[in-house]
Amino acid sequence: xxxxxxxxxxxxxxxxxxxxxxxxxxxxxxxxxxxxxxxxxxxxxxxxxxxxxxxxxxxxxxxxxxxxxxxxxxxxxxxxxxxxxxxxxxxxxxxxxxxxxxxxxxxxxxxxxxxxxxxxxxxxxxxxxxxxxxxxxxxxxxxxx
Amino acid sequence: xxxxxxxxxxxxxxxxxxxxxxxxxxxxxxxxxxxxxxxxxxxxxxxxxxxxxxxxxxxxxxxxxxxxxxxxxxxxxxxxxxxxxxxxxxxxxxxxxxxxxxxxxxxxxxxxxxxxxxxxxxxxxxxxxxxxxxxxxx
Numbered sequence: 001x002x003x004x005x006x007x008x009x010x011x012x013x014x015x016x017x018x019x020x021x022x023x024x025x026x027x028x029x030x031x032x033x034x035x036x037x038x039x040x041x042x043x044x045x046x047x048x049x050x051x052x053x054x055x056x057x058x059x060x061x062x063x064x065x066x067x068x069x070x071x072x073x074x075x076x077x078x079x080x081x082x083x084x085x086x087x088x089x090x091x092x093x094x095x096x097x098x099x100x101x102x103x104x105x106x107x108x109x110x111x112x113x114x115x116x117x118x119x120x121x122x123x124x125x126x127x128x129x130x131x132x133x134x135x136x137x138x139x140x141x142x143x144x145x
Numbered sequence: 146x147x148x149x150x151x152x153x154x155x156x157x158x159x160x161x162x163x164x165x166x167x168x169x170x171x172x173x174x175x176x177x178x179x180x181x182x183x184x185x186x187x188x189x190x191x192x193x194x195x196x197x198x199x200x201x202x203x204x205x206x207x208x209x210x211x212x213x214x215x216x217x218x219x220x221x222x223x224x225x226x227x228x229x230x231x232x233x234x235x236x237x238x239x240x241x242x243x244x245x246x247x248x249x250x251x252x253x254x255x256x257x258x259x260x261x262x263x264x265x266x267x268x269x270x271x272x273x274x275x276x277x278x279x280x281x282x283x
Contacts, residue, residue, distance in 0.1 A: 108282060111275040113268060114210060119275050140274075143281040 031091070040091065044070050044077035051077060055093070059107040059123045061086050063100040071127055095142050097121055098132035105142075149208050157205035164200030165193045188239070195235040202231040221264070229256055 001019070015033045017026055040055040059071040061079060068079045068086070081089070086102055096102050107123050111131075114120040119131040119139075131139050172192070176182045184192075209215075209224040233249065236242045242252055 105282075110282070111278040113272045113275050118210075119271055119278070140278070143278055145274075145277055145281060 042070065042079065042081075042086075042089075044072070044079055046075070046077050053077065055090065055104070056106065058104050059125050059127060060097075060101055060103040060129065061094075062102075062129065071123070071125065073125055092142075095139060096135050097129050097139065098135055101129045103129070149212060152208045153205035156207060157201035160204035161197045161201035164196030164198070167200075168192050168196040191239050195239050199231055199235055203228055225257075225260055228260070229253070232256060 015029070017029055019026055041052045042055060042058065044051045044053050053070065053072050057072055059073070061068055061070050061083060063069075063083055068081060068083055070077045070079050079086070083100065083102060087094075087096060090102065093105055094102050095105055103121060103123070107125070109122045109124045112120045112122060114130060118133070119136065120128055121131060122128050172182075172184070206224050206227045209220055209227065212220055215223075233252065236252065237244050237249075242248050
């Protein structure tokens, strides 16, 4: 398959894929382009107020007392979806850390070692969580290890 | 603290069942290795309960290592002591070690060395892994 990139500042930006049939590679390209260009929002709730939050601004989603919350900067907002629903909805910029946390990769400041033989994830806003043993393999794969 | 206690019991209940399975495997192997190997009903019952408690405490105690508000020494000390006490009590109750101070002293030394070696190995492995993950983040 031929791959061609045309850099032309005069033209409207578009990605055109010409193939004989639609394969998983085409789906991946489509998803990649859509994620890179579209702004995804999620509806969150703070008391009675409804707030549409850009996915990029969300540090992570976490569960507490069987409810799902989104950490947006220093604010904790309630989310109506279940964590597994969010997992299906969210794009590749999010990663599941454990049974109760989905993190925005771009909001991760660093990884460190916890005393209890697990990997600690430090977010840019100061919040932290841990990678469960079950998700460790997936986290490594997603980050290219 | 309330969440940690809840986590302790949750983890304990999740992994406690593995104890009796391991005990069963050990007894199965022993039955092949020892010619006159036999256990009374009480011994089996004690072993099942003890190994469940050991696995429960071992799994639950991992919560102590995630208590970020605790200093490093306190976290390790409480984790070590909790597991150590569970092991000593269960070993003595089951007569896996005799209740003599010199034996308990040797057991303590072996336990402490094994604990430290395992902790250090896992810690270093995870330190290397977190360093590699940090490189990928950049």
